[in-house]
Amino acid sequence: MSVKQLSVFLENKEGKLKKAVNAMSQAGVNIRALSIADSSKYGILRLIVSDNELAIKALKEENFTVKETEVIVVGVKDEPNGLNTMLEILEKEHINVEYLYAFVSSKTDEAIVVVKIGNYEDGLKALENANANLLSKEDLAEL
Structure with a gap:
């Protein structure tokens, strides 16, 4: 019953979360669940999405670092x-x-x-x- 979660590393700056969400939205990816953990310099956006491959492609095109777990x-x-x-x-x-x-x-x-x-x-x-x-x-x- 493996599910692959995406972890997206975000700079802790205004607009970065919106940019990541918008990239996935424009690619037709539905976010099923999410969590954000933050520190003073960066955040980790953890996601379960409808299509990992599409999400990864869209996020990398916007220069986000993405990891599957x-x-x-x-x-x-x-x-x-x-x-x-x-x-x-x-x-x-x-x-x-x-x-x-x-x-x-x-x-x-x-x-x-x-x-x-x-x-x-x-x-x-x-x-x-x-x-x-x-x-x-x-x-x-x-x-």
């Missing part, structure tokens, strides 16, 4: 203990979460969590063994 996408119950249940599965197996972000969709009663972990294979196995609702890129396209 494997992430795990999990549907969790959209209730107070939903995320905690998923984290307990990973903690039980001593699997570290590097970062995560989440979103909700009107087409499901679950919250969708995008999670990056240190050891992708171990995390995937732990979640599979616990019968977690792992989502593919195709699943995300339907949300």
Whole structure:
């Protein structure tokens, strides 16, 4: 259930985020989920998009640095203990979460969590063994 996330490195300057989003928009790329982490000098825009190849091409044409990363996408119950249940599965197996972000969709009663972990294979196995609702890129396209 591999999903490839894009990480776009942005200078922490006015207009850079808009330029990146506009490049993808003009290429016909739909942004499904995003997160931004920043520091004083730069930001990292993390994205799940409808078409990685088109997005990468459009972003590189605008001189952005782009990296693809494997992430795990999990549907969790959209209730107070939903995320905690998923984290307990990973903690039980001593699997570290590097970062995560989440979103909700009107087409499901679950919250969708995008999670990056240190050891992708171990995390995937732990979640599979616990019968977690792992989502593919195709699943995300339907949300």
